[in-house]
Every structure is written in C-alpha cells, then in structure tokens.
Amino acid sequence: MERRNSSRRYPVHRGLRDREDEEDRLERERAEEERKKQAEIERLAQEELKKLKLRRTILLGACALVASACFIYLITYSIAGKKNEETADLLSEGLSNTNASSGMSAYLQKEQSGDVPEVSGGDPAAGAASKTMLSEFTNLYAQNRSIVGWLKIDGTGIDYPVMQGQDDSYYLNHDFYGKSDRNGCLFLDTACSINPRSQNLIIYGHHMSSGKMFGSLEKYKDASFCEQHPTFRFDSLYDKGLYQVMFVFNATVLAKEDVAFKYYQFTGANSAAEFDSNMTEMQKMELYDTGVRAVFGDELVTLSTCDRSTAGGAYGRFVVVGKRIQ
Numbered sequence: 001m002e003r004r005n006s007s008r009r010y011p012v013h014r015g016l017r018d019r020e021d022e023e024d025r026l027e028r029e030r031a032e033e034e035r036k037k038q039a040e041i042e043r044l045a046q047e048e049l050k051k052l053k054l055r056r057t058i059l060l061g062a063c064a065l066v067a068s069a070c071f072i073y074l075i076t077y078s079i080a081g082k083k084n085e086e087t088a089d090l091l092s093e094g095l096s097n098t099n100a101s102s103g104m105s106a107y108l109q110k111e112q113s114g115d116v117p118e119v120s121g122g123d124p125a126a127g128a129a130s131k132t133m134l135s136e137f138t139n140l141y142a143q144n145r146s147i148v149g150w151l152k153i154d155g156t157g158i159d160y161p162v163m164q165g166q167d168d169s170y171y172l173n174h175d176f177y178g179k180s181d182r183n184g185c186l187f188l189d190t191a192c193s194i195n196p197r198s199q200n201l202i203i204y205g206h207h208m209s210s211g212k213m214f215g216s217l218e219k220y221k222d223a224s225f226c227e228q229h230p231t232f233r234f235d236s237l238y239d240k241g242l243y244q245v246m247f248v249f250n251a252t253v254l255a256k257e258d259v260a261f262k263y264y265q266f267t268g269a270n271s272a273a274e275f276d277s278n279m280t281e282m283q284k285m286e287l288y289d290t291g292v293r294a295v296f297g298d299e300l301v302t303l304s305t306c307d308r309s310t311a312g313g314a315y316g317r318f319v320v321v322g323k324r325i326q
Contacts, residue, residue, distance in 0.1 A: 131195050131238040141237065144176055148194050149236040151186055151203060151303075155229040156216040162203055162234070164188040172206070183212045191267050194236040199268035199275075200300040201234070207305040207318070214305035220248045220320050223288040230290075232322060234301050243301050243322030246292040249285035251319055252312035263319060264304065272296035282321060292323060299324040 133141065140147050140161060149162045163171045163185045171187035173180060188194070189202040205214035219225045226245055234241050251263055261281035269275035275296040294300060303320040310316035 133237050134235070134239070137235075137237050144178070146171075147176070147237070148188050149234055151232070151234050153217075153229065153232040155225065156219055157211050158186075158205075158214065158216060158232075160186050160205075160213070162186045162188055164190065164192075164194075166190070168204070183208055183210075186213060189264070189267070191265075195238060197236070197299065199298075200266055200302055202264060202267065202302045202304060203234075204304050207307065214303065217303060217305050217320060218307070218318055220245065221287060221318070226288075226290060231325070232301075232303075234322075240326075241299070241301075241324050242326035244292050244325045245290055245320060246294060246300075246323045247282045247285075247290070247319070247321040248287050249282065249319050250287070250307060250310045250312075251285060251317045252310070253315040253317060263302065263321075264317075266302075269296065294323045 137147065137150075144163070146163045146165060147161050148164045150160070151162050152159045161176055163176070164187055165171050168187070168190050171185040173182060173184050175181035175183070175185060184206050186203055186205040189204065192198040192201050194201070205217070207213070207218070208215040219229075226248065229245075231242055231244050234243060253264070254260055254262055261278070263282060266278045269278060272295070275294075279294060301322045301324070303322075305318050306314075307316045307318035308314060310318075
C-alpha cells in the first residue's frame with residue numbers, strides 16, 4: 001500500500017504548532033525582558049539606597065563636626081571669658097594694691113627720692129604738658145604703657161582698664177597683655193587725649209553677649225536703672241573723675257560723606273555755640289530725659305558700644321554720655 005507524506009496529510013495541525021511555538025518564544029522573550037527590567041529597577045533602587053545611606057552618613061558626620069565645633073567654641077568662649085575675668089580681677093587688684101609688683105616697689109622708691117616718672121598720656125603730640133601720674137596706676141603702666149585709665153560702673157560688670165592704641169582696631173581683639181582675645185579691651189578713641197585732656201573722651205567696648213566689656217551697658221536703656229545708678233567713675237592716669245549720666249541714646253555709624261551729626265566725631269568744641277549745637281543733637285536722640293545738662297567748659301565721657309537691635313543693624317550703636325561732677 002502506498003504511504004502518504006504526513007506533512008501533506010496534516011497541514012493545519014502543523015501550522016497551529018508553528019504558531020504556538022512562535023507565541024511561546026515571544027512569551028519567553030517578553031518574560032526575559034520583564035525580568036531584565038525588574039533586575040535593572042532593583043539595581044537602581046539598590047544604588048539609590050546606597051546613595052541615601054552615604055548622604056545620611058555624611059549628614060550625620062557633618063552634624064557631629066558642627067556639634068564638636070560648637071562644643072569647642074563654647075569651651076573656648078568660656079575659658080576666654082574666665083581668663084578675661086581673672087585678668088580684670090588681677091588688674092583691679094593691681095590698681096588698688098600698690099605693692100603688687102617689683103615695678104611698683106621701684107616706683108615707690110623713686111617717689112620717695114623725688115624721682116617720679118612723668119608721661120604724656122594717650123596723646124604723644126609734642127608740646128603736651130607733663131603731669132604726675134596717680135600712684136595707683138604706676139604698676140599697671142609699667143606692664144602696659146597703653147593704659148590711659150580705669151572705668152567702673154556700679155550695677156554692671158564694667159570694671160576694666162581703658163587702653164589707647166596706635167589705631168582704633170588693635171584693642172578690639174587684644175587684651176591688656178597684648179594677647180589675642182575676642183573680648184578685646186575698653187579703649188579710648190585715638191582722636192582723644194587725656195593729656196592735655198580732650199573735652200569729650202570717647203571710650204569704646206564690645207557688646208559681648210556674655211556681659212563682658214560693654215555687654216551690660218545696655219542696662220541704661222531702662223530709665224529706672226539710670227535713676228538707681230546715675231553716676232560712673234572714670235579715673236585717668238592723672239586724675240580721678242565722677243561722671244553723672246546726661247544722655248542715653250541709640251545712633252548709627254554713617255558713611256564718611258554723609259553730612260549729619262556724628263557723635264563719634266565730637267571730641268570738643270571751640271566755642272559755646274558749637275558746644276551747645278552738639279548737645280542739642282544728642283538731646284534729640286535721647287531715650288529719656290535725665291534732667292542733666294552741660295555747658296561749654298564741662299568735661300564729658302562718652303561710652304559707645306554696638307547695638308544690632310536697632311534699625312542700624314551692624315552699624316547701630318548704643319551710647320551713654322556723662323558729665324564730670326567731681
């Protein structure tokens with residue numbers, strides 16, 4: 001019997017199998033493609049997770065560094081404040097104890113022999129009249145010839161030497177001994193002189209948040225504090241002085257070209273009219289009326305510190321002006 005070719009006998013079945021095989025192949029390819037996509041997604045997710053962990057590690061490290069820096073800053077600030085406080089105490093003792101050092105002993109021997117040192121004070125200008133230094137300053141002067149006096153205000157922490165540098169920046173960040181100190185020192189404006197004495201002595205100091213230097217001067221913003229503490233002492237190298245608070249005001253450091261009253265440029269007047277004009281300008285700015293007024297010929301001390309709470313921002317200043325009454 002003749003045998004027939006099976007491919008010719010079942011053409012439809014063969015076509016179905018081919019189609020099924022093609023669909024299976026396509027399905028496998030789709031599944032492989034999907035698997036690859038899923039694997040890529042997982043890989044990207046892992047990489048992103050690693051990045052997140054790295055960023056978190058970096059952030060935590062940065063936070064740790066900032067915390068460490070803050071801790072070091074606070075410790076340094078505390079040590080600096082304590083050191084400054086101890087320095088002021090030592091200097092205060094030196095001011096009151098005339099036997100504090102060998103320099104003082106040497107001075108006392110010279111004083112007994114009539115050989116008393118004479119200095120020109122803060123103004124080295126030729127022709128300045130010589131004056132005899134107060135004995136309580138000789139020990140301090142022997143340690144640093146830049147000292148020009150001592151300022152003390154009851155009810156505050158202000159009880160410091162007043163210096164005068166070659167410029168108005170050195171004692172912003174140096175202590176009495178010339179060492180770097182962010183508290184700086186109280187210092188007299190270089191435009192002023194204690195010998196011969198300027199009519200208005202302008203003393204600057206940092207407004208430290210710790211209360212150091214002029215940090216507590218702002219207590220005078222309260223009129224009741226002024227009523228309780230109406231006077232302060234400034235003793236120069238040559239004479240003692242008691243001053244009554246006359247003006248308390250806020251001001252702003254102006255541009256050099258600005259034509260306006262600038263309290264920090266008033267060191268004296270050549271006439272009664274000029275003096276009265278300056279007093280009127282200060283009176284316009286006063287926070288409250290103290291009832292104290294000055295006349296031409298009176299001696300003044302102006303205390304100035306920064307005050308960022310005002311509209312002047314970094315250029316804002318808080319000022320207390322006193323008139324000498326003793």
